Amino acid sequence: MPTPLNKDVCNEQLFSKLYRRYSKDLHDFIFYKFGEQFDPEDKVHEAFIKLWRNCKKVSPDKAKSYLFTVINNLTLNDIKHKKVVLKFQKTIKTNLTAESPQFVLEEKEYLEKFETALANLTEAQRVAFMLNRVEGKRHKEIAEILNISRKAVEKRIYSALEKLREDIEGI
């Protein structure tokens, strides 16, 4: 935990520590919630710039929730003025084994369905699900990041999984 020696975050060392601790989670949070077109890294910077400007008003233990609230609002503000298009970054599969054309086609179809299904999840479901499946975070860690109960996280991830399966397999 941050040292209680600091009553606010107007300390460059503490500030950089906060950056190292939270930038990735903030970045992933925005990326999984809204997609990449809102430039998550830029949003992370904006949030920290705002924190620095208001550093006197923020105590170290409030910094995390301050950052998450600010970054969420900043992005929502942006969205108001842009059309939301969800398109997730695809990592190109470098699979060199010979695959039958049918298999390739099926895989492609699956991926397309997956992308649509992922975009159709609620933002809350998607963030929790992706932090869990992709970033390998456990329920408790996600609960801390999102500031909600562990039970709520479990529910979001489980419902996301079921919703994806339904949408993809057309059950």
Add this chain to the structure above:
Amino acid sequence: MKKKDLISKWLDFNLDDSELEAFNKLDASGSYHKISETAKLFKSPALDNEKSYLLLQEKLKHQRKTRPLLQSISAIAAILVVCLGTLYFLNSSTTSHHAQNGITTELRLPDSSEVILNAESLLTYDANDWPEKRELSLKGEAYFKVAGGSTFSVSTPQGTIRVIGTQFKVKDRPGFFEVVCYEGRVEVVFNNKKQLLAAGQSFKSLGSEIFAESTRAEYPEWLDQKTIFKSVPFHQVVSELERQYDIEITGTPVDNTTAFTGTFSHENLETALQAITIPLNLSYSINGKNVVLKNNRQ
């Protein structure tokens, strides 16, 4: 164990060997594994923490300091101040602070009173007389948090404000004079008339008319990166936008009597322009530092 609990435990990376076996026997387990694997293809791009932090520091520097060109000018200015200061040391030492367009500047006075200057504002005072005579002169707009002590007075081209220990802001722009008291009491002298403002009251003059208004704010809205207007002539709104974004706005699409009520943000020029143009059915085009306003009905 219930199927749902088993799945949730799998999702929490928390199955022991026998449970994992049970999970893998579920009809849908293949689908779950595949979904989980496919999700990884949508991983967020890696964030290089160190590089990203350096970039942030660059951005912060830009925010806090004046631009390079201005830095060299201020260096020359500083040398001049030192020279003049040595020459006239016994006479006086006038200190001045200037906030450029698009920048707000925070400063502390010798008695630890705080001042925040809004964009394009100039504050001067004589540090030698401090703290016996707390007198400042201001051109532009500023927010004051005055430490207790002797009378603290701020003169602007249009009026004078006198207080003892309180919080208030002054905005003195051509054709516009406003004082808002956030805490304590403030005395405003305007056109040789005295007026007392209590916390939450404000005084505004637009040329000849004078308005008394009340506010619930605890500090000026521009500390939150926005400007609020209440029935203010549109050209005043345009001038404020020019100061905040360091741009030049041309075109006079509406006459000088058109009033505007609303808010614009200091963080995004497009958003700000939309906020002021849409209500009046205007359109804008941005070309570098120049913005042209047009009336859609013309």
